[in-house]
Amino acid sequence: MTFFCDRFSGRRYSCSRNCACRRWRVSWLVATSPSVGVLQWQRLAGGDVGGFISRTDVLGAARFGIKNQVNRSSEVIRNGKVSSSSDSLLPIRLAGNILLFTAHGINIIVMHLALQDLKDKNLIIFKSLQWKYITIWNLTFQNIYLLGCIACDLSTMFKIFDSNPFLKQMKRYRTTYFAAVLWPTSLVVSVLFWPIFFYNRELVFPSYIDKVLSLGSNHMIHSFIIVVNAWELVLLPRKRPATHKTNFLIMAVIYVAYFTLMITNYHRTGIWPYPLAYDLYGTIYFPLLMLGILILQIFSYFIQWPLVDLCHGSRKKVD
Numbered sequence: 001m002t003f004f005c006d007r008f009s010g011r012r013y014s015c016s017r018n019c020a021c022r023r024w025r026v027s028w029l030v031a032t033s034p035s036v037g038v039l040q041w042q043r044l045a046g047g048d049v050g051g052f053i054s055r056t057d058v059l060g061a062a063r064f065g066i067k068n069q070v071n072r073s074s075e076v077i078r079n080g081k082v083s084s085s086s087d088s089l090l091p092i093r094l095a096g097n098i099l100l101f102t103a104h105g106i107n108i109i110v111m112h113l114a115l116q117d118l119k120d121k122n123l124i125i126f127k128s129l130q131w132k133y134i135t136i137w138n139l140t141f142q143n144i145y146l147l148g149c150i151a152c153d154l155s156t157m158f159k160i161f162d163s164n165p166f167l168k169q170m171k172r173y174r175t176t177y178f179a180a181v182l183w184p185t186s187l188v189v190s191v192l193f194w195p196i197f198f199y200n201r202e203l204v205f206p207s208y209i210d211k212v213l214s215l216g217s218n219h220m221i222h223s224f225i226i227v228v229n230a231w232e233l234v235l236l237p238r239k240r241p242a243t244h245k246t247n248f249l250i251m252a253v254i255y256v257a258y259f260t261l262m263i264t265n266y267h268r269t270g271i272w273p274y275p276l277a278y279d280l281y282g283t284i285y286f287p288l289l290m291l292g293i294l295i296l297q298i299f300s301y302f303i304q305w306p307l308v309d310l311c312h313g314s315r316k317k318v319d
Contacts, residue, residue, distance in 0.1 A: 089235050089236075089237070090153055090156060090157055091157065092235060093149075093153060093231075093232075093235040093236065094149075094150065094153040094154065094157065096231050096235065097146050097149050097150050097153070097231075098150060100146055100227070100228050100231065101143065101146040101147060101150060103220070103224065104139070104142060104143050104146070104220070104224075104228075105143070107216075107217055107220040107221070107224075108139070108143075110214075110217060111212075111213060111217055114212040114213065114217075115127045115212055118212070120208065120211065122206070122208045123208065123209075123211060123212055125271065126208075126209060126212075129265075129271065129273045132261065132262055132265055132273040133273050133274075134185070134188075134189055134258055135189055135193070135221050135222065136221075137185070137254075137258065138185045138186055138189045138221075138225060139221055139225070141181050141182055141185060141186075142182060142186070142225060142228055145174075145177060145178065145181075145182050146228070148170050148174060148177075149174060149232075149236075151167065151170065152167060152170050152171045152174060155167050155171075156171075174236075175236070175238045176241075176246065176247065176250075178232055178236070178238075179238075179241070179247055179301070179304065180246070180247035180248075180250040180251055180301070181250060181251075181254065182228075182229065182232075183229055183233075183300065183301065183304050184251060184297050184298075184300040184301040184304075185254065185297075186225040186226060186228070186229050187226070187229070187296075187300035187303075188293065188296050188297050188300055189222065189225065190222055190223065190225060190226050191296065191300070192293070192296070193205070193222045194222065194223075196276070197222075202275060203274070203275055203276040204274050204275070204276060205218070206275060233304065233307055233308070233311060234311055237312045238308060238312060239308070239312065239313070240305050240308065240309070240314075244301075247301065251297060251298075251301060255293075255294060255297060259290060262277075266281070
């Protein structure tokens with residue numbers, strides 16, 4: 001068993017070479033003030049503990065101190081505390097998120113009212129398929145995210161509900177939600193929709209839908225979603241994750257869940273939400289379409305990180 005000598009408590013007694021206090025004492029000193037030079041600590045520690053502190057001891061203590069500093073910084077990141085640079089952006093980000101959420105809300109109300117008292121058979125089918133469209137999934141993802149961000153930023157700005165465990169988890173995982181759910185899904189929706197729409201709109205957005213959804217609503221659900229992504233990308237400081245495994249798992253769940261729902265619905269009702277699928281299903285082109293969407297989803301995910309580096313620096317998140 002190792003005992004600390006009386007030198008640890010400040011009394012002037014000699015300290016043997018094997019005493020555990022010499023390493024512990026220097027480690028504590030360096031940990032609390034790692035900016036002091038190693039040679040300085042060697043001189044101070046040598047004079048204080050009878051000259052038995054070696055350079056190796058001090059170097060080890062310095063590493064211990066620096067490690068503690070890194071650990072404290074990592075803890076700040078893990079706990080979701082906002083840095084001073086992000087604090088300066090918080091009021092602007094909050095105001096923008098409120099406007100974006102309001103714009104989405106107004107458009108949702110307009111679309112909901114337009115889909116009431118329908119008599120056209122095609123429009124009735126269109127309404128029944130609302131939750132089979134990836135566009136509606138993404139619209140839901142965006143509104144959940146914006147509402148959560150508003151709650152988190154209000155809590156941070158006005159110091160309210162800081163101890164609420166649900167809000168703490170929201171603050172911690174909002175960047176994961178944005179990176180794995182919002183960013184790739186929005187890009188897939190917008191990048192896939194507009195080229196096909198301009199080539200032959202009947203394949204993805206038949207002309208009869210114009211009776212209930214205006215051009216403005218169409219742009220809100222297929223173009224405005226990129227504005228939301230760009231706003232958060234620029235104003236929400238974040239870093240590359242140390243690992244992409246969790247994000248890939250979330251993306252895989254969304255991908256599998258959507259195609260499972262769409263194919264299951266077709267076998268149950270004989271109806272596809274997108275007319276394009278009638279021509280492709282049962283041919284080699286349907287699995288190729290699925291593969292292409294998967295590749296686009298992965299590409300959309302990875303393209304965000306160079307942009308994050310450009311906006312917020314190229315440091316990796318410590319997990």
